[in-house]
Amino acid sequence: MAELAPGTRVRVKDDWPERRGPCHIRTPHYLRGRSGTVQRVLGRFANPEDLAFARPAPKRVLYHVLFDQPPIFQEGRPGDEVLVEIFEHWLEPENPAQEAA
Amino acid sequence: MSPPARRESLAQLEALIAALKAKGIVSEEELAARQASTDRASPETGARMVARAWLDPEYRALLLRDGAQAAERMGVSMAGAPPLGVLEDTAARHHLVVCTLCSCYPRAVLGYPPHWYKSFAYRSRAVRDPRGVLAEWGTVLPEGMEIRVVDSTADYRWMVLPMRPAGTEGWSEDQLAAIVTRDALVGVALPQQPAAAAA
Amino acid sequence: MSDPDRTPATHDMGGVPRFRCTPVERDEEPPDAFGKRVDALRQLLAQKKLMTVDELRRGIESIPEEEYLALTYYERWLRSITTLMLEKGVVQAEELR
Known part of the structure; x- marks a missing residue:
């Protein structure tokens, strides 16, 4: 995946690996399937999902992604936001049609 | 207040540290130095x-x-x-x-x-x-x-x-x-x- | 969150209903002697390349829910460190008795 520029709309994969067996993931459950905006590229870091099992851990791009807070929990004040570090392999285009284009 | 650690946890920690010391993996001096350095951050x-x-x-x-x-x-x-x-x-x-x-x-x-x-x-x-x-x-x-x-x-x-x-x-x-x-x-x-x- | 396939793991606590009405207990005490010793041990073992913080977290996250919620913070660390040292063969179970 080419590095995403700040401002790119993305969707967090609606994936639940913890239901499939032992794993260690850094993507909080409340963001799965949620759309947000890339705010900043934070750098490349060894994938903690591999480090946690002492496996070879290739580096992955880590993004700071910004989400509107109220839609996540159906409560909160409009304008409030949540900013979270998310690895590239958890992100997909917000609109799958964009990927084909 | 956070509750104190259980007695068995204290014993478990000391048993683990004793086993690691016996193998030369850690020493009391290293533990003390590490803790002192952590204590300094504020x-x-x-x-x-x-x-x-x-x-x-x-x-x-x-x-x-x-x-x-x-x-x-x-x-x-x-x-x-x-x-x-x-x-x-x-x-x-x-x-x-x-x-x-x-x-x-x-x-x-x-x-x-x-x-x-x-x-x-x-x-x-x-x-x-x-x-x-x-x-x-x-x-x-x-x-x-x-x-x-x-x-x-x-x-x-x-x-x-x-x-x-x-x-x-x-x-x-x-x-x-x-x-x-x-x-x-x-x-x-x-x-x-x-x-x-x-x- | 009635879908059981979307139930978060115990440690994945952001926004979970369970603690919604629990006030934050404003405990300002520094860690006690036990906590500081566990903390120092973890740092040393990481320095010596015997474990990573990611492994520590994986070990904490695999503690069954009832115990995860009952153990203190540094007891969870100790549980994970001990399990990792056994798993890696750094120490043997009989040495810890």
Whole structure:
């Protein structure tokens, strides 16, 4: 995946690996399937999902992604936001049609 | 108060350390040195970084660009520490830091995380009801100010650069650092107004 | 969150209803002697490349829910460190009795 520029709309994969067996993931459950905006590229870091099992851990791009807070929990004040570090392999285009284009 | 560790946990720790010592893996001296070094880290470092950023635009730019380098400038060794990101509060936006998955915290510049930062209530509520959590600290944001909750999930550690309170014009770095509390660096509180600080 | 396939793991606490009405207990005490010793041990073992913080977290996250919620913070660390040292063969179970 080419590095995403700040401002790119993305969707967090609606994936639940913890239901499939032992794993260690850094993507909080409340963001799965949620759309947000890339705010900043934070750098490349060894994938903690591999480090946690002492496996070879290739580096992955880590993004700071910004989400509107109220839609996540159906409560909160409009304008409030949540900013979270998310690895590239958890992100997909917000609109799958964009990927084909 | 957090409950003390169980008696069997104390015994388990000593048994593990004894086994590691017997193999020459750790020594009491190394443990003591490690603990002493951890004990030295304190929120006074973070407070001084904020105070300097309020006074020195060049340092402020460095702090926002590369927190670790800004910490090194204060004499803190960041070797082996995670990158430090600094979040700038503005008149329109307040930052609040939490780690919902565990307890990630900028220990190099703030010291040990307080017990409440690691508590289940803080970890679960800060992202969902940040204003309710702030209210427990007596922190009420001005009307119209938005909150940006920062969930510290991965390789960075995050600290807040709060806004400099009005009424601190002409203050020295020492005076300014004294009103920047650990809570303000996490975002649960704001630096106190001088009038309130004096009261 | 009635879908059981979307139930978060115990440690994945952001926004979970369980603690919604629990006030944050403002405990400002530094870690006690036990906590500081566990903390120092973890740092040393990481320095010596015997474990990573990611492994520590994986170990903490695998503690069954009832115990995860009952153990203190540094007890969870100790549980994970001990399990990892056994798993890696650094120490043997009989040495810990």
